[in-house]
Amino acid sequence: MNWCILIPLLVGAICAILGYLLGKLLGGGNDNDCEDRIAKLQADLEACRKSRVSLESDLKTTQASLASSLTAASTGTLVAFDAAAAKAVFGKKIKENDLTVVEGIGPKIQELFLNHDVTTWKSLSECSIEKCQDVLRSGGDRFKMHNPGTWPEQAKMAYEGNWKQLLKWQDELDGGK
Numbered sequence: 001m002n003w004c005i006l007i008p009l010l011v012g013a014i015c016a017i018l019g020y021l022l023g024k025l026l027g028g029g030n031d032n033d034c035e036d037r038i039a040k041l042q043a044d045l046e047a048c049r050k051s052r053v054s055l056e057s058d059l060k061t062t063q064a065s066l067a068s069s070l071t072a073a074s075t076g077t078l079v080a081f082d083a084a085a086a087k088a089v090f091g092k093k094i095k096e097n098d099l100t101v102v103e104g105i106g107p108k109i110q111e112l113f114l115n116h117d118v119t120t121w122k123s124l125s126e127c128s129i130e131k132c133q134d135v136l137r138s139g140g141d142r143f144k145m146h147n148p149g150t151w152p153e154q155a156k157m158a159y160e161g162n163w164k165q166l167l168k169w170q171d172e173l174d175g176g177k
Contacts, residue, residue, distance in 0.1 A: 079160050089163035097121055102154040103170040104146060112139045125156035 086094035086101075094101055097120040099110040116135045118124050132148035150173060157166040 082161055085161060086163050089167050099124060099155070101158050101166075102151050103173045104148070104151060108139070109136070109143065109146065112136065112143070121155040121159035125152050125159055127152050127155075 081096040083094060083096070090101075099105050099113055099118075099121070100107060101121075102124070105113075112135050113119075113124065116131075116138070118127060118135070129149055129152070132151055136143040136146055136148065150169075154166060154169070157163075157169070
């Protein structure tokens with residue numbers, strides 16, 4: 001037998017088998033795999049389109065809300081703090097945004113509010129009673145006895161510079177209640 005012919009035939013057969021196996025292993029599959037991949041890509045593309053439409057809608061809503069907020073802010077009157085007017089009514093120097101001006105709030109409670117990013121009379125006036133109670137609860141049991149029911153309204157009077165009205169109301173209050 002002639003080995004010169006048999007060896008190249010054997011090497012060729014082995015290479016053909018290895019090529020076939022590597023092709024199958026590395027993804028040279030049937031047309032169904034390609035169709036499945038195309039279908040998945042199309043589904044992903046459709047999901048992206050829906051997400052884009054949703055994001056564009058959210059953007060328009062946010063822009064409209066921002067525009068109305070800016071319009072409201074520009075039409076609202078910004079109240080400048082008048083330390084002399086506050087001193088004339090209270091008989092003592094009042095610092096701007098000193099939360100202790102509010103009947104029932106002392107230095108410790110003011111510190112709790114400052115830790116919760118309520119740093120101005122305006123921000124306190126915009127707090128709900130529930131938020132005020134949450135701030136008090138964060139300080140522990142010793143603050144349970146306080147009633148923040150009037151604090152936002154008092155803070156609004158201070159922010160707006162209604163010192164006489166604030167003092168009159170505080171004279172009627174008992175510890176902020």
